[in-house]
Amino acid sequence: MSADVEAGADGGAAERSGSPSGLSRRGLFGLAAGVGAAGLALGAGAGSAAGVAVGRAREQGGASPVHDFFGAHQAGITTPVQDHLHFASFDMMARTDRADLVSLLQDWSYAAARMTQGLDVSATGAIGGSPEAPPDDTGEALGLPASGLTITFGFGPTLFETAEGDDRYGLAARRPALLERLPAFLGDDLDPARSHGDLCIQACADDPQVAVHAVRNLSRIAFGRARLRWSQLGFGKTSRTTSAQATPRNLFGFKDGTANILADDHEALAEHVWVGEGDEPAWLAGGSYLVARRIAMLIETWDRVRLSEQQRIIGRDKGEGAPLSGGREGSAPDFAAADATGAPAIDAASHVRLAHPETNGGIRILRRGYNFVDGNTELGRLDAGLFFLSYQRSPAQFVALQRSLSTDLMNEYLRHVGSGIWAIPRGAAPGSYVGAELFA
Template sequence: MTEDEPTREESAPPALSRRGLFGLAAGVGAAGLALGAGAGSAAGVAIGRSRAAEEASPVYPFTGTHQAGITTPMQDHLHFAAFDMMAGTTREDLRSLLRDWSYAAARMTQGLDVSATGAVGGSPEAPPDDTGEALGLPASGLTVTFGFGPTLFTADDGTDRYGLAALRPAGLAKLPAFLGDDLDPAASGGDLCIQACADDPQVAIHAIRNLSRIAFGRARLRWSQLGFGKTSKTSAAQATPRNLFGFKDGTANILSDDTQALADHVWVASADEPAWLAGGSYLVARKVAMLIETWDRVRLSEQQRIIGRDKSEGAPLSGGSETTAPDFDKKDAAGGLAIDARSHVHRAHPDVNDGIRILRRGYNYVDGNTDLGRLDAGLFFLSYQRSPVQFVTLQRALSTDLMNEYVRHIGSGVWAIPRGAKAGSYVGAELFT
């Protein structure tokens, strides 16, 4: 037994606590967490769940070569959260937090409460382990993805808080300033991040709410974002969704079955540095406010020129269908370029960016209204890539495209996404072995 394998006591904790809950060795996974008939609510089984709802709800395993929530078919809802470790915490505090989070996430992704006693199975005289708002709900395709920010390895003041500075990936650094940035520090960065995606918004919120409770005393919530209406697809079976500007978004996204593109552009290779990140990726998050009311007053032909695509079908303005490759040399009837060289499609295309591609996994958001009575809405952009350099290159190309008159980048962050947890271990275990 290695130090990363749980003891018998650890694999069956009586309740969720800070004392090293570490139950993945019990076989957390699609089958490993299935409980026998009669296990009851005390075992974390959701109350009142219908057989039909369970059969219709996808269930994704938490363990695996890669973390779920990257190539997983995109769900309809997102709750994203960034955390900072608390002052005075130790290396063991960080390690125990990752164990506890992994244990709870592995259960929730199977439609279970965060612990064996759960929301209603513990003492009535003590706070329950689980908040309970997901009782009766199926797993709803929940995935929980964890990431490590630059400041987890080296604090802003240069302090090596957890003895991890030597393991920091060379490319993991705060993103450079881009033209048009108007970033809110309170909605940017973070030592750790959690991406919870599900087809039911309450299931995604339940995941972040419980993981935040589990972090108490070790990490605090820095900022979070709710998202709805996916703005990309990750499988061929999914239709291309639309963003809040009304255009199809993510037509040429990398799909889950394109193993070569994933290897080339998304997954960190064993030959890359550092070795502990092999099989992982890098996540960039950008909160992009859309000037909805201004955009809505732009004539259709101009909207299409700005994007470079037809609004109805999503076809490039050079002709064809949505999936037709754009022809950037084709002329229109007036003799000009059919696709404007400053359009979003042209500036983002791999052909003009040294073949660079990224896997997009963004969501729409609406956070009410601004002080001026306008919609506080936009795109919560998420992308996975083998190196942050890919995003930086693309964003510099996009920083002068025509669409920038109608958007503002107000939040930002970058995190290293470790490989998936092995059965009997936890996400990020490679940092401590």
Template sequence: MDEAGLSRRGLLGLAIGAGAAGLAVGAGAGTAAGVAVGRAREREDAESAYAFFGAHQAGITTPVQDHLHFAAFDMMARTTRDDLVSLLQDWSYAASRMTQGLEVSATGAVDGSPEAPPDDTGEALGLPASGLTITFGFGPTLFETVEGEDRYAIAALRPRALERLPAFLGDDLDPAASGGDLCIQVCADDPQVAVHAIRNLSRIAFGRARIRWSQLGFGRTSRTTAAQSTPRNLFGYKDGTANILANDAASLDEHVWVAASDEPAWLAGGTYLVARKVAMLIETWDRVRLSEQDAIIGRSKGEGAPLSGGTEYTEPDFATTDANGAPAIDPNSHVRLAHPEHNGGIRILRRGYNYVDGNNELGRLAAGLFFLSFQRTPESFIRLQRSLSTDLMAEYIRHVGSGVWAIPPGARDGSFVGAGLFA
């Protein structure tokens, strides 16, 4: 890989800027520093490769990457069980290569016949793996269509908990941006690597499945490791402070992973994914005074500490009162309503992203949160979402897209994701 490759997406500009500043104060010093930073970043990116095969699918507890490309697919009409199995096999093979920084096949983008379309589209040639993870899921309609058709002889194996989510207060769902027989969550530290993965998996699916809807995301809104700092959402608040972390095995077993004692057996070691596209009324929020914003969230905008006092990681004290004797944390604040203390101890693993889809017809930002959560059962999310029916933040958001999928356990080396469903 040439050195220029490491500086794409603005890093080159930063390095050049550092070099120019160095020239102003001392010849060459800034340039050398910029190149050193760039080379260090290149090595770091190249080493960020996560195995596709394993007990659990990557992209759940993996350190949250900077970029997302999410896509929901529908199987094509008149496809067979064999078509579905072959698609999952082909996807798994391609994913196992791309996550290691390889092309989708041995012949790839340039080594095949010049008289045939290449196996790989080529836009990731020369780029490192960039922490790429590819996570596959099965929607309710894969098992049985809304008309009750069992297309692939798997209806009897549908998890009982895998049903279309109920309607929630504040829903304004677009059917064209909701649901899907299959889903693929792609995360990476380079947006081009993420887009390359979805593009090639979609191409591989030709004739068997097609994209129903997709979403690009940037700027993670959660963390899954203690080494990661807490990011901010587009309202400017730290998001995911109390998220379940990858090293918390007990909490993962209790709240995220499907157990061997759960039903069905083929899903043991897997989980359930809920995706919600949450439009934020950015311009309205930006006119709210800071003290009111804090009260709505239940945390300070700067430190991220609960309004009951302490630091970001201090546990909220909902009994604390202010100088007037009122609760320091509003009973209808987001923090209080979503807290496990008020939801039977329920916790979920969040993995969301910010998004901006340009402007809407009114000239306002079409932006918000692409919410992703993993939980042992969708009932956990449903209970939390119902608890938020009186959330003060509801005035400033709209849920416009939705979906739920069963996430199979990780594939064994040489096998494919979801193989247990067809055993």
């Protein structure tokens, strides 16, 4: 355990009294009580009799998948895409220092390691602590299995250096050179209140209550150190990461994720998704870059478009998802093929053509987005769309693809209203925490 965390434990009591949630600002959950780095390993914390006794019983899950939190890569990237998303962006609070940031990442890792195993955030959890204190865990996931929960953490450009050039945490020299706010793209209509952020958390689970419980509790743990900037719920996956998963559909009604990079394609992952050992910066090796785009879809307008035109816009048929050049869903598109009139079978401005590696010098990305419907607009239309998430070895891959899509026929039905980019550190080693390499 670092001296910083020890100091946090000392300072915790004073801060605890001022905290409505009863949580200390630093050195939470066992870290403050001397569990230290070993406590970050689930075996030492949650594996204790007490942890299991008050944790949500894994057995209740039956077929519910449980994903390891610790590992070479963070879970939630190649993990089979779960059904639900709660994504959250955070800003560090004013007057926090490097020790606050480190302790926050340690506390988040500790709690995330437990929650992904179907346990409460701490050993005393929702009901095992003092009846005179607010419980550590909020409780709404009691009795629910792990539900395939993964929690993935990311670092935004402003964590390293603010727009004003403030190096709050002594990290400016360690900022990945390519980690900067995405450039403006044609047709962007970004809302700053739904964009950017110092830190991000992607929580995915097969039960929405489990994903929301994770973000709610991590947000609570952040008290005094970071605060929620914006968040997004997603209710249906729009991609797949294994061949065993059926290709889901987006809100335009088309299969989405057909040509995605899959978890068993290690060669493609090494080339297009994971930051390599020889890449800069060295601390990010085994990590990735995450781009999030809140893309509003004008579905009422889309729903008035005839089927043949919808298919021309996408470049695939709506039923099977096959390329319009023929074949089945898995067939490679043939951009040279012509239809009966001699015109290209796949329109030159179709989405699939413009996004395809052949059009983009071989560039590929791993897509992991979700559908959303957030009520309705003043005009009585659904506020609906795709919360686009993609993982790539370099932000330049997304930038090139998004520029290529500037003439996409689909753009008439889309508005990009939110945006963010984060460096995704490698997975935490057992006994350590996410991002430890950055502070080494």
